[in-house]
Amino acid sequence: MYYQIAADLVVLLHLGFIGFAVAGGLLVLKWRSVAAIHIPAAVWGALVELQGWYCPLTPLEQYFRQAGGQSAYSGGFVERYLMPVLYPADLDREMQMLLGAAVIAINLVLYAWVVIRLQRRHKRD
Numbered sequence: 001m002y003y004q005i006a007a008d009l010v011v012l013l014h015l016g017f018i019g020f021a022v023a024g025g026l027l028v029l030k031w032r033s034v035a036a037i038h039i040p041a042a043v044w045g046a047l048v049e050l051q052g053w054y055c056p057l058t059p060l061e062q063y064f065r066q067a068g069g070q071s072a073y074s075g076g077f078v079e080r081y082l083m084p085v086l087y088p089a090d091l092d093r094e095m096q097m098l099l100g101a102a103v104i105a106i107n108l109v110l111y112a113w114v115v116i117r118l119q120r121r122h123k124r125d
Contacts, residue, residue: 003068010061015085017057021045022103025110029117042107049100052093 022045024038048055065071088095 001068003064004070007061007064007068007070010057010064014055014057014061017041017055018045022106023110025107025114028111028114032118035111035114042103046100046103046107049096049103052096058087 020038021041024034024041027034028038047053
């Protein structure tokens with residue numbers, strides 16, 4: 001049971017990391033120092049997709065599932081609803097390239113917005 005909980009927590013962490021890598025630039029609007037963490041996370045997220053690498057969280061989750069005597073994608077809310085988001089069945093190399101490009105494009109737009117807003121603030125001050 002503890003291994004299943006650990007695996008589910010890794011999946012939630014993985015999903016959170018993906019959300020942060022894609023849209024964490026929004027946090028930079030409020031806290032500029034977040035950029036120091038977000039930029040490497042976004043670069044890593046894009047590289048994982050563009051290079052076809054596996055995130056280290058994937059084998060960690062698989063380890064916990066196997067140690068707990070279960071398969072990676074059976075039963076439960078997390079496996080049924082969140083796993084398809086992280087590991088879609090039709091994920092191929094072309095889709096990975098598209099996802100990687102989307103991470104880059106979204107973050108370029110977000111950081112352009114951040115820079116524009118910061119410039120406007122400085123002009124007002």
